[in-house]
Amino acid sequence: MVMLEAKNRFNGNTVLKPQYEPQIEKDKVKDKKEQYKRNKKIQQKLLKKRFKTLRNIIIAFIIGVTLVARYGILYSMQKDLSNINSHISEVEKENENLKVELVHYNNLSNIEKVAGQNLKMVPPDKDSAIYTDLSYNNFKAENSKNHIGEKHNAFLEFFSNLKKVLF
Numbered sequence: 001m002v003m004l005e006a007k008n009r010f011n012g013n014t015v016l017k018p019q020y021e022p023q024i025e026k027d028k029v030k031d032k033k034e035q036y037k038r039n040k041k042i043q044q045k046l047l048k049k050r051f052k053t054l055r056n057i058i059i060a061f062i063i064g065v066t067l068v069a070r071y072g073i074l075y076s077m078q079k080d081l082s083n084i085n086s087h088i089s090e091v092e093k094e095n096e097n098l099k100v101e102l103v104h105y106n107n108l109s110n111i112e113k114v115a116g117q118n119l120k121m122v123p124p125d126k127d128s129a130i131y132t133d134l135s136y137n138n139f140k141a142e143n144s145k146n147h148i149g150e151k152h153n154a155f156l157e158f159f160s161n162l163k164k165v166l167f
Helices: 024-106 108-117 141-166
Strands: none
Touching: 024 108
């Protein structure tokens, strides 16, 4: 037998004659709550996805900025290095030029020429030359050591006075 209407439906034993209470409204409320929970979970999942995406974008941005900053630092260091290398090469060229000039001025004939023309010096004669004996020790060693010690003591005294004044 097929029930056409749900009016005569019984739950349980027919001996007790249970009262039929329709569950439609309770089911609707329960379905709404479940639907709300499902929607809430879906929204939370979407929010988590958005948060993860935003977090990854921020991390990528920070890494990119860091890399660009490091490359900028490396570029400036490389530029400084090339400037220093060019300065070193200029100093080396100048050093070589000074060595050439030193060899030119160290030449004995050039020294005699400059002494005669610019300084009005004349070459010495054998008659005007004076010879001295430098083997005799004209200086006393004790006085020079004592004099150095006095300078050292005066120097220490000066700094101790300066320290007292400042501190």
